[in-house]
Every structure is written in structure tokens, then in C-alpha cells.
Amino acid sequence: MSEMDDDFNRTIQDYDEDIEEGIDENADLNSSRPTSSMSTGSSKSVSGSRGPQKSHPVWAHFKQEMIEGKVWSFCCISNCNYKTKGVIVTNVKNHLTSKHKKEAQELVSEEAKRKESNNSKCKSLKRKTDEEGSIDKFLSAKKSLGKAYSKSSEKYRNLKHKLTIIAACTTISQNAIQSLEFKRYIEECDPNAAACIPSRPTLTSWVIHFRYYHSSLGVAVEKLKYLAGKKLLKVAPTRWNSFFYVCNRLSKLKEAVIKVCLERAWEIDFLWNDVELCRDFLRPMAIATTFLEGHKYSTSPSVVPFLLTISEHLQDSEKKFGRFKNVCENLLGELKSRFSLIMDPYSRNFDSTFLICTMLSPLKTTELDDELFSTGKQRLKMHLLSPSTSITSIRETLSSSTSTVTSTEGKTSVSDGLHTSNKKEEQKIAAQQALCKKRRIVMTDSSSKSQQQLLKEEIEKELEEYFSYLDKNLNATDLTLSQEDPSHFWIQNSLRFPYLSKTAFDFLAIPATSASTERLFSGAGLSTDGNRGNIGPKLLESEACAKYNYRELFKDL
Structure with a gap:
């Protein structure tokens, strides 16, 4: 060559x-x-x-x-x-x-x-x-x-x-x-x-x-x-609420986008009607997911109302958004199959946790239909009156035994001349025996049975008063905006509803999603970054709390 x-x-x-x-x-x-x-x-x-x-x-x-x-x-x-x-x-x-x-x-x-x-x-x-x-x-x-x-x-x-x-x-x-x-x-x-x-x-x-x-x-x-295929607007394969924010931002900047395209001689023809249609269709889902990922208010009471709102929106969208008819039908079927566990009272494995959370939020009860509202009353009553969940009196009885258990642990630790490992094991056994003894006393004592009967009557009376309050204020006429977070309501009415308020604080602490927990872990990880092993649990908790709530802590400074 x-x-x-x-x-x-x-x-x-x-x-x-x-x-x-x-x-x-x-x-x-x-x-x-x-x-x-x-x-x-x-x-x-x-x-x-x-x-x-x-x-x-x-x-x-x-x-x-x-x-x-x-x-x-x-x-x-x-x-x-x-x-x-x-x-x-x-x-x-x-x-x-x-x-x-x-x-x-x-x-x-x-x-x-x-x-x-x-x-x-x-x-x-x-x-x-x-x-x-x-x-x-x-x-x-x-x-x-x-x-x-x-x-x-x-x-x-x-x-x-x-x-x-x-x-x-x-x-x-x-x-x-x-x-x-x-x-x-x-x-x-x-x-x-x-x-x-x-x-x-x-x-x-x-x-x-x-x-x-x-x-x-x-x-x-x-x-x-x-x-070659590099468009100005390219949909990413992420969640639908991300697509909503893209369409919403693009609709707000419509005039600016057109102006830039004209200045650059980009003869791009956007289908603005389709962009606005997608934005309106995805708005309820985006609002629901954004609200349920919050951390400074109770999110669990809003799960069932949001699911009802989305279902109604999809049913109306079949007529309003004709182009999304198949999408609406598929989403409705997916909602029923995926959330029947918490939405359908006739489901075999129905879990009433989120429905009870909704019943403990007076403002959110107005968004329930009649069937779920009546089911919520029954489930809340069953939860408070069932022997397994009547924990209030048991907690009070067991709290008095704390000093006894502590003294028992001290005696066993002094009398024994064994190694440290044997002492710890015997202390555990002694503590468990003391707790079992106190529980047996609470469950078998005749006086405690009469107290449980009185407790049951007080709870039933309190439930009737609360349900009458909900029926009277069905239109939320006297519910102020400050009561949008149910925690404020139960703090103000803790003397009026003592048993319900204690139960409400337990249920309202349940997060609807893991987003708030993940953010807290991320904040704690950033606090310990570069200081591995040099920060204790109390200091870490303080730093995470300050970083998470710095606006409320330092707003007056």
C-alpha cells in the first residue's frame, strides 16, 4: 500500500x-x-x-x-x-x-x-x-x-x-x-x-x-x-407532582419563554393548551403529596380526605378532560385496589388507623362522607373501650410501681457478689417479674374491675359529647383557622375531653409519609459530618432540633 x-x-x-x-x-x-x-x-x-x-x-x-x-x-x-x-x-x-x-x-x-x-x-x-x-x-x-x-x-x-x-x-x-x-x-x-x-x-x-x-x-x-431531538421541554421520568411543577412554572413564564424564543429566532410552537390541561389535571395530586410530606403539622388526619378528593377529581375529569379518560379509569382502579385497606370498611383486612386519625381532627371530619363518618365513630369507640387499648388506668397503676422496681433492683445488685454480667441479667429478671406481678394485680383485682367499669362509662359519655360536638359543627362554622392543626384543638380542650386528648396525641403523632423522617436523618447526618465519634446523642438531638426549627426559635431575634 x-x-x-x-x-x-x-x-x-x-x-x-x-x-x-x-x-x-x-x-x-x-x-x-x-x-x-x-x-x-x-x-x-x-x-x-x-x-x-x-x-x-x-x-x-x-x-x-x-x-x-x-x-x-x-x-x-x-x-x-x-x-x-x-x-x-x-x-x-x-x-x-x-x-x-x-x-x-x-x-x-x-x-x-x-x-x-x-x-x-x-x-x-x-x-x-x-x-x-x-x-x-x-x-x-x-x-x-x-x-x-x-x-x-x-x-x-x-x-x-x-x-x-x-x-x-x-x-x-x-x-x-x-x-x-x-x-x-x-x-x-x-x-x-x-x-x-x-x-x-x-x-x-x-x-x-x-x-x-x-x-x-x-x-x-x-x-x-x-x-436531533433536544427539545426545550423534556419530561423527566419522575413522579407526577414533579411534572405538575414543570407545567405550572412553564405556564407562569409563558410570555417570557415566547419572548426568548423570538429573540433567539427559535420558531418553537408550544402546545400551551395541553400544558395547562396537564397542570389542571395533576394539581390535586401535587397538593396532596406536598402537604402529606410536611413535618410541622399533623399529616395523618389528611390521608383519607385527600384520597376522597382525588377520587372525586378523577371521576369529574372523565367528563372535563376527555383526553384523559383512560388515565382516569386506570387511576381509579389503582386507588381502589391499593388503598382499599384504609378506605373500604368492608375490606377483609381493613385498617382503621388513618380513619381514627381523621375522626380526631374536627376540621377534617367535615370532608368525610356519611358512610366513613359513621364507621369512624364506631371504630373510635371500639378502640377506646376495648380491653387491649384501655391503657390509661394501667399506665397510672404501673407508674406507681416504678419506685418499687427500682428498689428491688438496688437490693439484688447489693446482695449479689457476682460479676457485672450476672448482675445485669438478674436485674432484668427482677424487673420483668415485678412488671408481670403489677399487671396481674391490675387485671385480676376486683377493685380495678369496678374502676374499669367507671372508666368505660366516662369514656362513653365523653365520646357522646364529642360526637354531638362534631354533628353540631358539621359545617365547621365555629372552627377557627388556628384549629386547622388538630393539636391546638386538643390542647385547648384537654380538660373537657381528657381521655380523647391523650388518645389523640398518640394518633396525631403518626406521620403520613417517611419524608419528614428522612429529612431529619439527613440533617443529623450533616451535623455529624466531619465529627464522627466526637458528638454525643444529646448534643446531636439539640443540633438537629435547632437546625430543623431555626425559624421558629430565632424569629424574634
């Missing part, structure tokens, strides 16, 4: 590296890179100093056109036609080195079979593959060209520029035709060709002229990126 052949091979190698840098970021860059040259009948192969020669029909046709002086003509690649197979952004290098190489190898194998069937020897099959002998003409003519196409020459730069444009066309051929902006330009060139995907040479010439047309405006790169 001559020096000029090696120079051309290096040129093709450099072009492949340039394509790797210019292709779409979303393309697969880890694909295998074929290194074998096109097989021929002879044992010789055309290879250069940096690897084997790229055998590609595009290069062969382009070489022939270049030799014949048709460098500016791009009709040479008429064999590269594309059909619609969905919106596919193809890796340029993969496409050029796999698909066309396979086609070239098939042509070679067919030629070899035909020669063998005619009982003729396959001598120099590479020279006879192309009927016009473009490769031979190129190799013979390239020797006379000398260094006309060296890397420093202007012809080489022009050649590289044209090949880059061809690579861009290969990447964007499927996406360009779907762009409204590019369709308008196509209609100006050929109105009849806008309804179908044009051939590769036509598309190539259009993109080249399109680039030159916009080069004076300084937005050629942006146009090519836009045609």
Missing part, C-alpha cells in the same frame, strides 16, 4: 473520531467497533498504519464523485434511503460501520457465488465488486492528486465539513421530519414532499441548505441540536 493510501485511511479514521464527538449525547457510545475490512477474493487487504480500511459504500460512492469533480453534489448517496420505524436516533458510527458494511459484505458474497457458479476463479474480487470500478479509479487517481487532500489543505477541510453534514443527516433523519419548524422549511422547498419522508439525498440537501440559511443568524448549532 502506498503512502497516499495510508493517508486516506488515516483521514477516514479521523473522520470516525470526529463523528464520535458530534453525535447525540443519548446515543450508545459503547457499541462495538468493527475492525475487519471488506473481504475479497484475494488474500490481500487494504489497510493503513492505524488499522484496517473502512469498507463502506458511502465512502466508495463519495470517492467516485470526488474524482469526477462532483464534490458539491450529494446525489452520490442515493443508496441510503430511510423508512419510518418510529422515532429512532441512531448512532452514526454504528449505522455506518454495521448496516452498510453488512450490505457490502452481502454484495461481495453474492458476487463470489455467481463467479463460482460460472466456474471462474475469483481473482481480485474487490476490483470487480463495483460495476463502475469506483475504488480502482479512486486509488489510481489519488496517486496523481498528491497531497491535495492532506489535513492542512482547504480541500480536506471542505471534505470533512461535507462528511460531518452527512453524519448529522444520518442521526436526525427520523426526527427532523417531525419538527414543525423543519416541516415549514420543507414546504417552502417542495410542498408535495411534506407529507412523506423524503429520500436520503433530498433530506441531505435540505439540511445543508437549512444550515446555510440560518448561519447568518448564529443559531445553526442550536437548530441542528433541536432537530
